[in-house]
Amino acid sequence: MFREEHDSIGNLRIPEEAYYGVNAKRAYDNFQITNLRLEPLFVKSLAQVKKASALANLELGELDSDIAEIIIKVTDELLAGKFASDMIVDPIQGGAGTSSNMNINEVIANRGIELLGGEKGQYHLISPNDHVNKGQSTNDVFPTAGKLTFLKLIDRLLIVLEELALSFKEKSLAFSDIQKMGRTQLSDAVPITVGAEFKAYYTVTKRNMKRLTTVKDEIRYVNMGGTAIGTGVSAHGQFSQTIIEYLREITGLDIAIAEDLIDSTQNVEAFGVLSDILKTIAISSSKIANDIRLLSSGPRTGIGELIIPARQNGSSIMPGKINPVIPEVVTQGAFLIAGNSVTIAMAIEAGQLELNAFEPVIFHRLIESFHVLINTLTTFNEHCIKGIEVNEERCQELLEKSTYLTTGLAKYIGYEEAALIAKESLQLNRTVKEVALSKGISSDILSEISK
Template identity: 45%
Template sequence: MEYRVEKDLLGELKVPRDAYYGIHTVRAVGNFKVSGIMTNPALIRAIAQVKQAAAMANMSAGLLERRPGEAIVRAAGEVAAGRFAGQFIVDALQGGAGTSTNMNVNEVIANRAIELLGGAKGDYSLVHPLEHVNMSQSTNDVYPTALRIAAIGMVIELSETLADLQSALQDKEALFAGILKLGRTEMQDAVPVTLGQEFSAFAEAVARDRWRLYKVEERLRQVNLGGTAVGTGLNANPKYIFTVIEELRSITGIGLARSENMIDLTQNADVFVEISGLLKAAAVNLAKIAGDLRLLSSGPLGGLAEIRLPRVQAGSSIMPGKVNPVIPEMVTQVAFQVMGNDQVIAAAAAGGQLELNAFMPLIAHNLLSSLEMLIKAVNLFTEKCVKDIEADEERCKRWLEESYGFITALAPHLGYDQASELVKRAYREKKNLRQLIMESGLYTGEELEALFTPGELTRPGLAGAKNIRKGRGLQ
């Protein structure tokens, strides 16, 4: 491999001749061989958009000459479009509050701009990574601003993905509205519900998550770009400061606004904790729904088996014919990871000191990872599981018939003590409760059949108020 030699304040290093990155990236790669996970591509794209806006604002302010400025704008646009992805090689977990990632982007844009101007990579007399690409900026305003931009896009996408899941659950709610089944509390037989009502609760929980995320996205639009190192705007021309937000708004299509207190946004990362907290809430609901679907589909012969999940792959290397609920299991694992990420984000945000939080890379990595995983997991959950769930109506009816779940509806007519004695007797004699009630002469089959409907058993009010007479004593 051929190399070029680059210099920094620490000395000289060899850089692969064809590489778009430079000496600062090479040093960072050597220093941060930690996770093997590179900086999230969405963050790289957002930083490139910031660089593009900064170059345009610097040219507008008369700080950057037109020829290198236009080359930077073009190069940054190419990076933002996803080109040169293999050149961003710094580990996501790095010291320096994100400086190494910022430098990596600066160098790639600079060397691409040099190339566009007809020069050779590393000839920083044409376009310099710091003096030109990073002009009027600091990592401390670039990185948080870019993280907000990346997060906004992903929050919007997640909200839309959750809307699709909500819609799929509501479709099942309507489809299963007439299927009466046994409700369960504390894993014990309780009172009747419809399968549609169970799915309505799933849909409502997802709707809350979707709405919360939709609204909180507004909180990310305040940025500290122009604040430079600590939020005071040192070394940033006032014209640049006001122009760069307009340029960035135009490039991203997001209604960004300069914070009234850029020192605050440079120091504090609580908005990311807030977003992460809502992601955790969504993860909790997803884990609950996924767990319920696994329970309801358990079996197929030895479990509840009230619903059938789509069969997406063979489930065992030793048990022929076994099919597992792998999509809900995947969703649950993603949910648990998001909950863990939230704890890390909170700790990292709390660990900031004085004018800067040095742990922004950890916050960025975990926040964007949570968003990315949830987007993918929710989409798979919707498409590969929820949309094709089927009900086993006979199984639902069987469990309800074999349980004592509907005795609660008769308790106001029979009295609590008599109803309890019926349950006790049915359990002792191993008899079907409905049959025992008829044998005892309390109610006829027709009367019980009139009671045994979704309209009577699953709506507010006294079940059987119009059709059921007050019971007689036990025979």
């Protein structure tokens, strides 16, 4: 069974049971791009904007109380997870997000009409445009919903990073007395402790948390009340200041109205800043994963200083082979996030004049980057970092075989003589200490530089 709805283009048949309407159906037909649906958290953010708008319009006398209360009731149903299947528009869409905005407007209107005892599509009872979208435009609703979503995801990611940092800190303390060979450019350098290496992992993770916390101050400013281009056309003069109080209460987020609504509507570089921080977190975490992958290489022919948990068989042909699959997936996640950052940068640059039409792809890729980062870092922590052990014998073996003592020797016998000892040590397969003693260097000096 179908009902017929119309817009300025013409008539269109809509499934009778559907809460979406003609605008969403046209978008569904036009934009079969990713075959995905909007992120549920983003849909809830849209519903929060619609609820706050209805409350603001009610307070300002812009909506009759019976209609406003119905809209508020339906948005609460959306926030409870209902009607998810009626949000049918692809995340990648033309029109700067208008299709998604109208999709939720139609769902709210048709459910509201149903609650009033009417039939879906009877928009004279509750209109998607005149009532649900009162005092709003896609151009302030869509970016505001995006920012609400990102602030929520930032808080989720901060929890994951805090847990990862704690694991690094615990390992740094547990391994603080285990000496090993430090390396630069994959070559022997000077000694370090395993604990000091993990302390460095902790430090960069905490620094990334600070970066992520700082960017919240750019994301927290929204342009509600700016409507189409930031001038506030068709919105009540007090709409911005009224809705922001409701939005803060509904979301629990520290948000505010942007000082310049025109700027906030046309310039979206804050999303580029956020994207770059996600990329920075991803690539620095991947660097750590690659360190661990290298230091755990083996089991017989690699460095083998670290022992990481065995998670699954690594080969369909080589029996008993175990690969470092968890560090590998962290690095692949970083590749994906770095690629998303390029897409987001191109979309930000491509905006023209008073509006950036490419927020749909910006938001789609940012949300994906958040999820990938949250999931890979959780996996990294739970399935790798927490279970890492140290092969102390291997660390000591490699330390003794290295030529690191020549760095300390150079202070006593000069760089050139120390270099000759290092060369002879490697040629004869003897330790630096043995070669040095054979050349008459006192054991006291060797003990001093070994500390």
